[in-house]
Amino acid sequence: MGYSKENSGNCQFFILVNSIAGLIGQYSNPDFIIDWNLTLILLVTVFIGGQIGSRKSYNFFTPIQLKRATAILIAFVSLRILYKYIF
Secondary structure: OHHHHHHHHHHHHHHHHHHHHHHHHHHHHOOOEEEEEOOOOOOOOHHHHHHHHHHHHHHHOOOOHHHHHHHHHHHHHHHHHHHHHHH
16 A cells, blocks of 8 residues: 555545544534534545545645645644644
């Protein structure tokens, strides 16, 4: 299995665990209410977008381009989080 596919799988697992943790945190809030109409729309949209993105990236980008894009994304998010907590 190539690095890009393995990295993609790891990212998807992290997003799943992070989302579940966020939902548990929100659910523990007594004022939290789930808007099921919005939730259904978002689930369908995320599924469709994920399918399109994975197929396009697999056929369009080389593994080195995916590595670079992932590195840029991780650096951007890291700097944003760092900036948020410093300032």
